[in-house]
Each structure stands twice: as structure tokens, then as C-alpha cells.
Amino acid sequence: MRKEVLASLSALVLGLAGFGLRKWELATAFEPDTGLVTPWMPATIALAVLSVLAALFFLVLARGPHYAFPGGYDEAFAAKGDQLPLMALVLSAFLMAASGLWNLLLHFVFREAVFSVTRLVQSVLSVLAAAAILYLGRQSYRGEPAGKYPLPLLAPGYLFCLWLAAAYQSRAADPVVQDYIYELLAIICALLTAYYVASFGFAKQKKTGRTLFFALLTVFFTLTTLADSHDGPTLLLYAGALLYAGAAAFLLLRTEGQPHRSPLPQEEPQAESSNREDITQ
Numbered sequence: 001m002r003k004e005v006l007a008s009l010s011a012l013v014l015g016l017a018g019f020g021l022r023k024w025e026l027a028t029a030f031e032p033d034t035g036l037v038t039p040w041m042p043a044t045i046a047l048a049v050l051s052v053l054a055a056l057f058f059l060v061l062a063r064g065p066h067y068a069f070p071g072g073y074d075e076a077f078a079a080k081g082d083q084l085p086l087m088a089l090v091l092s093a094f095l096m097a098a099s100g101l102w103n104l105l106l107h108f109v110f111r112e113a114v115f116s117v118t119r120l121v122q123s124v125l126s127v128l129a130a131a132a133i134l135y136l137g138r139q140s141y142r143g144e145p146a147g148k149y150p151l152p153l154l155a156p157g158y159l160f161c162l163w164l165a166a167a168y169q170s171r172a173a174d175p176v177v178q179d180y181i182y183e184l185l186a187i188i189c190a191l192l193t194a195y196y197v198a199s200f201g202f203a204k205q206k207k208t209g210r211t212l213f214f215a216l217l218t219v220f221f222t223l224t225t226l227a228d229s230h231d232g233p234t235l236l237l238y239a240g241a242l243l244y245a246g247a248a249a250f251l252l253l254r255t256e257g258q259p260h261r262s263p264l265p266q267e268e269p270q271a272e273s274s275n276r277e278d279i280t281q
Helices: 003-028 042-062 083-108 117-142 151-171 181-202 208-225 232-256 271-276
Strands: none
Touching: 003 042, 003 208, 003 232, 042 208, 083 117, 083 232, 117 151, 117 232, 151 181, 151 232, 181 208, 181 232, 208 232
16 A cells, blocks of 8 residues: 555544544543543543554654655645645635635624634634645646745644634633643644645755654544534634645655655765654654
């Protein structure tokens, strides 16, 4: 089985298992009257163990020497004529745009949402990130360069950064961390995925292993937290982040598995040892 297919299916299956265990935890580990967590419940332990095992498995998949991608983002995420990742990116963009527009509609038209400034800016960034992902997906599908320093690559990272701030702001007063730990982990992993994807367009040293690791973790934790109660715009944003990260991992693994001009995994002599530390540092 090709590595990109194995990684994608593994993240999907483990994420669905996490979703089921989270549903079990929500039904059994929280006291109905107080909302407090009952310690050492089987569902809580099982989900924690699954999360650790998933992280270790993704670490194994992401380890090893990686190709240096001297062509940067355009080479690493090339998808010329490939409809599957393009469809994932397009759907991701539409979900993010729908999330932002839904929030703005509720706030400015129906006056049904109480917005903080952070949440308002996040909604605008959702639309901008959607436009950026559509542009980047189109360039990859057509085989056209995104540019030497493609600024659209930064938009998803800014969105996820504001999203993390807004999510924590809404949960800061909740003393039960188990209420929201998995949703914050999903957003953190999405933010790190966007950061390392952007590094292919701006940094000299590409962090392929870290990109794969956090992209696969994003899929896992996003599917897990979908078992929690989220409003409509937030559900759409989670789905958009999941597709964005999943498409990034699939494209990166598929591109790396194709023949390259140089058989060397990295440009520098010590690349193999540095790549082994790619995830752990």
C-alpha cells in the first residue's frame, strides 16, 4: 500500500475510533448534576491511551530521511491534474468560507451571536483563508508556481491562530479541562500544520517530518472533538481544517514518493541525522 494512502486511512480510522471513545466518555465520565469528571473512568483512560498510540504511530510514519524539496512549496505540494486533493482543498475552502459568513450573518443580520473582537476577526480570516486555499489549490492543479514567497500560504495560519485564541477565550472560565482539551489539541495541531506547510514557501530547511506528523494529528484530534457539542460555524471550520491538513499530508507523501532528480534525501551531509530529530526537537 502506498504510504500516502496508508497514512490517510490510518488517521481516518484512528480518528473515528477517537470519536467513538469521546462519545463514550461524554456519556459516562461526566457527572450529570455538576458536570465534573469522574476520575479514572474506562472511557477517559481508553481515549488517552488511543491518543498516545496514535501520536506514536504518526511519529513512526513521519520519521526517516526526507527529500529536501529544493523547489519549495511548488514542488512539495504539486498536484497537476490530480482531482482528489484538489477536491479536498476546494471543499475545505468552501467550508471555511461558509463558517465565516455564517458567523457574520448571525452577528450583523440576525443579531443572534455575541461576538468578541477576536471571534469577529476570526470570521473575516475564515473567508480570506478560503480564498487563499482556493488560489493555492488552483495553482497546484494547473502546475503553475505560487510564487517565490507565496503570501496566501500565511492565511490559514493566521486563521487558526485567531481561532485558538477565540476558543480558549470562550473556555478559560471552565475549570474542567477535560471538557475542551481535545478541541484545543485539534486547533493547535491545525495551527502547527499550517505553520510548517507555509515553511515550504519561506524557509530554507523544509520540515517535512513535522508537517506530516501534525497534519495527521490534526485529522485524528479533529475527528475526535467532533463528538463534542459545537455550533454550526465551528463544525464547518473543524471540517475545513481536517480536509486542509489531510490534503497536505496526502500531497506531501505522494510527491515525496515520486522520482526526483537527486536521490539524496537532503541537500546537506548531516541531513539524515537532522531529520531523525525532525519530530523530537
